[in-house]
Amino acid sequence: MGVLEMKNIRKSFDSLQVLKGIDLEVKKGEVVAVIGPSGGGKSTLLRCATTLEKIDSGSIIIAGETLVSTSNSGLTHYTDKKKLQEIRSKFGLVFQNFNLFPHFSVRRNITEALIHVYKKSREEADAICDSLLAKFDLSSKADSFPCNLSGGQQQRVSIARAMAVNPEILFFDEPTSALDPELTSGVLKVIRELAEEKMTMVIVTHEMAFARDVADKIVFMDGGVIVEQGPDVISNPCNERTREFLSKF
Amino acid sequence: MSQLSSTLVQLASGLRFTLGIFFLTLLFSIPLGLLVARGRMSKNKIVAGLVRIYISVMRGTPLMLQLLLVYFGPYYMFGVKLADLDVGPFKYRFVATVIGFSLNYAAYFAEIFRGGIQSMPVGQYEAAQILGFNKAQTFFRIILPQVVKRVLPSVTNEVITLVKDTSLAQVLAVTEMFTMAKNLASSQVSVVPFIVAGVFYYVMNGIIEIVMNRAEKSMNYYS
Numbered sequence: 001m002g003v004l005e006m007k008n009i010r011k012s013f014d015s016l017q018v019l020k021g022i023d024l025e026v027k028k029g030e031v032v033a034v035i036g037p038s039g040g041g042k043s044t045l046l047r048c049a050t051t052l053e054k055i056d057s058g059s060i061i062i063a064g065e066t067l068v069s070t071s072n073s074g075l076t077h078y079t080d081k082k083k084l085q086e087i088r089s090k091f092g093l094v095f096q097n098f099n100l101f102p103h104f105s106v107r108r109n110i111t112e113a114l115i116h117v118y119k120k121s122r123e124e125a126d127a128i129c130d131s132l133l134a135k136f137d138l139s140s141k142a143d144s145f146p147c148n149l150s151g152g153q154q155q156r157v158s159i160a161r162a163m164a165v166n167p168e169i170l171f172f173d174e175p176t177s178a179l180d181p182e183l184t185s186g187v188l189k190v191i192r193e194l195a196e197e198k199m200t201m202v203i204v205t206h207e208m209a210f211a212r213d214v215a216d217k218i219v220f221m222d223g224g225v226i227v228e229q230g231p232d233v234i235s236n237p238c239n240e241r242t243r244e245f246l247s248k249f
Numbered sequence: 250m251s252q253l254s255s256t257l258v259q260l261a262s263g264l265r266f267t268l269g270i271f272f273l274t275l276l277f278s279i280p281l282g283l284l285v286a287r288g289r290m291s292k293n294k295i296v297a298g299l300v301r302i303y304i305s306v307m308r309g310t311p312l313m314l315q316l317l318l319v320y321f322g323p324y325y326m327f328g329v330k331l332a333d334l335d336v337g338p339f340k341y342r343f344v345a346t347v348i349g350f351s352l353n354y355a356a357y358f359a360e361i362f363r364g365g366i367q368s369m370p371v372g373q374y375e376a377a378q379i380l381g382f383n384k385a386q387t388f389f390r391i392i393l394p395q396v397v398k399r400v401l402p403s404v405t406n407e408v409i410t411l412v413k414d415t416s417l418a419q420v421l422a423v424t425e426m427f428t429m430a431k432n433l434a435s436s437q438v439s440v441v442p443f444i445v446a447g448v449f450y451y452v453m454n455g456i457i458e459i460v461m462n463r464a465e466k467s468m469n470y471y472s
């Protein structure tokens with residue numbers, strides 16, 4: 001069974017249909033890269049999977065827990081508040097523009113949820129924080145504030161913050177789109193390391209070479225549907241639309 | 250010279266009321282303003298509408314009129330005699346002044362807070378939600394501290410205005426500093442009490458500027 005199972009996801013904003021029946025399964029330890037043109041529904045799909053947007057119909061199961069389901073009669077039902085919180089503890093999300101808390105130090109960005117949501121002691125939280133900072137090459141930045149870090153460092157902190165709660169699956173929404181090429185490599189290196197540790201990840205990205213290298217499965221989305229998916233979509237696309245998109249890189 | 254020192258002493262005795270109105274108004278109007286701001290942003294259209302009317306009336310009519318209404322309203326409208334009623338050590342005229350000021354300033358603070366809250370990027374809420382913070386934790390731990398930094402300059406403006414507005418309490422015959430100065434000026438046939446009162450107000454606001462500047466600086470560690 002997959003860590004993430006999305007079935008027949010439909011989502012509209014007013015009259016604009018953004019997702020037109022998406023099926024996506026992510027197995028444990030799998031790295032899935034979602035590519036495609038802007039406006040194709042990639043980010044919306046990610047936002048639906050992470051509860052930031054509500055779907056109109058379909059079903060989402062995360063780590064065996066049903067987040068939302070649609071009955072045969074067409075009623076879409078989200079789980080209750082308590083279960084929702086439980087499901088949110090199973091995944092992490094890394095944003096395009098980091099969304100770190102600017103008034104907190106790096107350490108507090110990482111430990112605040114551990115202490116106040118996960119009810120860990122300060123010592124435990126600090127230990128988790130220190131090991132993540134060491135891993136992501138940020139040990140000297142524990143007491144810095146986000147505004148004093150480079151974009152690449154900020155994004156690595158936000159990956160550490162997402163990893164701190166020990167999620168079963170990590171989502172990335174264009175993690176390097178706000179960074180210049182020089183800073184991009186540091187962030188990609190961290191994601192690569194996580195992939196080697198068999199962290200289950202879904203990455204929306206425009207970095208084709210990176211997607212090809214790191215992903216076990218590549219999903220090409222356009223016009224609200226998955227046009228093509230598989231391990232070789234980038235190196236060996238079957239679909240005409242996919243080929244056209246990839247030729248621009 | 251002795252006249253000046255007696256002027257100082259008498260104005261200083263009026264200063265108690267000025268300071269009393271000032272601090273009590275801040276104490277009540279800031280939390281109330283936060284509540285009103287939340288109401289103004291409520292998804293419940295009836296609540297949002299009522300709060301909107303409240304803010305509109307409070308900002309659109311003179312504070313002096315509002316003070317008179319709080320003081321005389323209960324008796325003129327409902328025959329309830331509060332005028333002789335004291336609350337603890339405070340005369341009702343003083344209590345009415347604080348109520349009037351608090352209701353009025355809450356409306357202004359509410360709009361400042363609303364501006365600050367609505368200027369927060371939605372990503373802050375989303376990041377908090379994903380990390381599992383509940384609504385109260387998100388507001389008090391993540392949003393409010395950042396809002397405070399954003400609204401501080403506007404709040405300073407209001408606080409300075411409040412110092413000067415305390416002189417309006419004279420309409421309810423509260424013997425705050427300005428009332429005192431007026432009485433002294435007419436009995437001494439001199440402008441000195443006015444000048445001294447002016448200095449008092451100016452010094453108070455000078456202190457406020459220093460305090461608020463420090464507060465702003467203390468939050469300069471992030472941007």
